[in-house]
Amino acid sequence: MNMLWVAPVMPDYDSARATFSWRRERSRLAGLPGGGVNIGYEAVDRHLRDGHGDRPALRCIARDGSLRTVSYARLAEDSSRVAHVLETLGVGRGERVFTLLGRRYELYATVLGTLRAGRVVCPLFTAFGPEPVALRMELGNARAVVTTRELYERKVAPVRSRLPHLRHVLLIDPGDDPPSDTLSFPALTAAASDTYTVGQTDPADLALLHFTSGTTGTPKGAMHVHEAVLAHHVTAAYALDLHEGDVFWCTADPGWVTGMSYGIIAPLTHGVTTVVDEGDFAPGRWYDILADQHVTVWYTAPTALRMLMRAAPRDGSLPAERHDLSSLRFVASVGEPLNPEAVHWGREALGLPVHDTWWQTETGAIMIANFAADPVRPGSMGRPMPGVEAAVLACGEDGRVAVVGGHVRVVGEPDVQGELALRAGWPSMFRGYLHEPQRYESCFADGWYLTGDLVSRDADGWFWFVGRADDVIKSAGHLIGPFEVESALMEHPAVAEAGVIGRPDPLAGAIVKAFVLLRPEYPPSAELRRDLIAFARRRLGPAVAPREVGFVDTLPHTRSGKVMRRLLRARELGLPEGDVSTLEAPEPAGTAGAPGPSGK
Numbered sequence: 261m262n263m264l265w266v267a268p269v270m271p272d273y274d275s276a277r278a279t280f281s282w283r284r285e286r287s288r289l290a291g292l293p294g295g296g297v298n299i300g301y302e303a304v305d306r307h308l309r310d311g312h313g314d315r316p317a318l319r320c321i322a323r324d325g326s327l328r329t330v331s332y333a334r335l336a337e338d339s340s341r342v343a344h345v346l347e348t349l350g351v352g353r354g355e356r357v358f359t360l361l362g363r364r365y366e367l368y369a370t371v372l373g374t375l376r377a378g379r380v381v382c383p384l385f386t387a388f389g390p391e392p393v394a395l396r397m398e399l400g401n402a403r404a405v406v407t408t409r410e411l412y413e414r415k416v417a418p419v420r421s422r423l424p425h426l427r428h429v430l431l432i433d434p435g436d437d438p439p440s441d442t443l444s445f446p447a448l449t450a451a452a453s454d455t456y457t458v459g460q461t462d463p464a465d466l467a468l469l470h471f472t473s474g475t476t477g478t479p480k481g482a483m484h485v486h487e488a489v490l491a492h493h494v495t496a497a498y499a500l501d502l503h504e505g506d507v508f509w510c511t512a513d514p515g516w517v518t519g520m521s522y523g524i525i526a527p528l529t530h531g532v533t534t535v536v537d538e539g540d541f542a543p544g545r546w547y548d549i550l551a552d553q554h555v556t557v558w559y560t561a562p563t564a565l566r567m568l569m570r571a572a573p574r575d576g577s578l579p580a581e582r583h584d585l586s587s588l589r590f591v592a593s594v595g596e597p598l599n600p601e602a603v604h605w606g607r608e609a610l611g612l613p614v615h616d617t618w619w620q621t622e623t624g625a626i627m628i629a630n631f632a633a634d635p636v637r638p639g640s641m642g643r644p645m646p647g648v649e650a651a652v653l654a655c656g657e658d659g660r661v662a663v664v665g666g667h668v669r670v671v672g673e674p675d676v677q678g679e680l681a682l683r684a685g686w687p688s689m690f691r692g693y694l695h696e697p698q699r700y701e702s703c704f705a706d707g708w709y710l711t712g713d714l715v716s717r718d719a720d721g722w723f724w725f726v727g728r729a730d731d732v733i734k735s736a737g738h739l740i741g742p743f744e745v746e747s748a749l750m751e752h753p754a755v756a757e758a759g760v761i762g763r764p765d766p767l768a769g770a771i772v773k774a775f776v777l778l779r780p781e782y783p784p785s786a787e788l789r790r791d792l793i794a795f796a797r798r799r800l801g802p803a804v805a806p807r808e809v810g811f812v813d814t815l816p817h818t819r820s821g822k823v824m825r826r827l828l829r830a831r832e833l834g835l836p837e838g839d840v841s842t843l844e845a846p847e848p849a850g851t852a853g854a855p856g857p858s859g860k
């Protein structure tokens with residue numbers, strides 16, 4: 261070992277914030293030779309320019325376990341081919357190319373080729389049925405889609421007549437006798453040139469269209485521009501501790517914004533090696549990947565962590581004892597509040613605390629995080645990124661921000677709940693909701709972007725998640741955040757996961773009801789139910805603790821791994837379920853391959 265090697269030291273939080281400016285950070289980007297910024301150029305071309313084309317960009321693990329390593333030079337060639345194919349087909353600059361692909365190499369080549377060519381990428385979850393696929397392609401005016409033959413036949417062909425603007429369907433595995441009106445991705449790309457010069461791209465040109473997770477209602481199409489790459493790059497350094505030489509694994513589904521910002525773009529801009537796992541979630545496989553690939557930085561989601569916790573072997577042995585996790589240096593989580601229990605579990609089981617990060621499809625990149633240089637505060641989202649101004653805004657009776665005469669009130673006192681707001685203007689901020697200008701407008705007040713999440717901030721400036729404005733329970737004069745109740749229940753040894761809602765009650769307004777998924781070794785019983793309620797009352801007090809506990813075999817999750825409390829509530833009250841296009845397909849509890857966390 262080279263004794264002179266010194267671990268990279270992250271600047272401490274206060275000095276990083278004090279000296280930070282987005283304008284200065286721009287020098288971290290390569291920029292296009294003729295001026296302008298292009299995400300694809302930052303992810304691919306710059307490494308060739310710097311003579312690093314032979315570095316490993318991707319390590320793809322196929323379902324059969326076979327490995328394929330792809331260099332930055334190869335990625336440049338294959339994405340160049342895609343860029344030429346799009347041009348030859350007549351897909352115009354700014355037009356949308358949809359992907360309906362799992363995590364596989366062709367996805368990377370397509371996304372990067374599309375971005376380098378100045379066309380707009382819109383990724384879809386492969387688990388969508390034909391209706392959600394049709395709805396999003398219709399809304400997004402899909403010009404082309406890249407997918408597999410099987411997914412095409414099951415999900416696109418049945419709705420194709422409703423998509424007159426969809427001119428090109430490219431199948432990555434057309435096989436013999438391909439369906440009519442489809443094109444062969446391998447044939448077209450093989451015939452195309454493997455060099456492509458990225459054209460002039462304005463930092464404000466549209467690059468990505470992302471539909472939100474649909475946790476609170478119908479998914480919205482958030483539009484992002486090329487200069488977002490600055491935020492992807494910078495946040496990966498500060499919040500994910502990404503450095504040259506790292507092996508990075510982001511487990512998010514490529515149909516979700518995390519799978520794009522941190523599954524594809526950010527690590528490539530840093531020139532690190534990204535693990536691309538085509539397989540499904542299974543605890544043993546995941547630990548094998550961490551160990552065998554020598555993953556150094558791991559970005560995952562609370563559901564995934566809860567499922568790993570739930571799958572702990574009965575003999576009490578820890579993953580770090582059974583697998584060599586010595587390469588792992590940094591673990592972070594996103595998508596849902598991270599229960600303190602999961603942070604503690606990380607310390608014990610992985611030998612590292614889990615760092616929570618908070619952001620949204622709309623913010624495009626991490627906004628609030630437990631930083632590498634700071635000790636983790638279990639249960640806290642962390643502190644705002646350098647360059648990000650976050651505040652708690654005072655809310656009215658209805659739980660939404662009170663806007664008086666165009667102004668809002670920033671809560672100065674610590675530990676007071678209000679809506680989380682961000683000062684508009686960071687580079688990856690969304691530039692609109694597709695076809696919904698008014699909805700976009702209504703997200704802003706007095707120069708702040710309103711996130712729809714309720715939080716509080718402690719005296720040291722750390723933010724604590726309370727709940728989504730829609731999920732907060734008003735019970736007998738108390739405002740109760742489901743997260744707090746769920747986290748308390750998770751501390752009980754029998755509880756693997758919990759979802760908490762308010763059930764209308766004539767006296768209290770609402771009472772707290774918890775739906776609990778038990779660990780496999782604890783059978784449901786009336787006694788356990790009483791014990792859970794008593795346990796929660798001791799921790800939370802009677803006003804906040806659940807009055808009712810129901811045992812469930814599964815909790816409804818979105819494809820991006822979030823508990824869909826609105827669905828629990830609708831089912832409990834016998835109401836219509838609303839838009840469930842992003843609902844994860846339920847699987848029986850206890851199956852090895854259980855529901856896809858964070859997207860599989």
Ligand code: ATP
Nearest residue numbers: 472473474475476595596597617618619620621725
């Ligand atoms: P929709 O907007 O369609 O209802 P969604 O808000 O779940 O769906 P995303 O943009 O994928 O869509 O998720 C962002 C939301 O996820 C945040 O607003 C927040 O509620 C939740 N979230 C993400 N990360 C965290 C975190 N670390 N702690 C708490 N909540 C989080």
Ligand code: MG
Nearest residue numbers: 472476620712
């Ligand atoms: Mg949202």
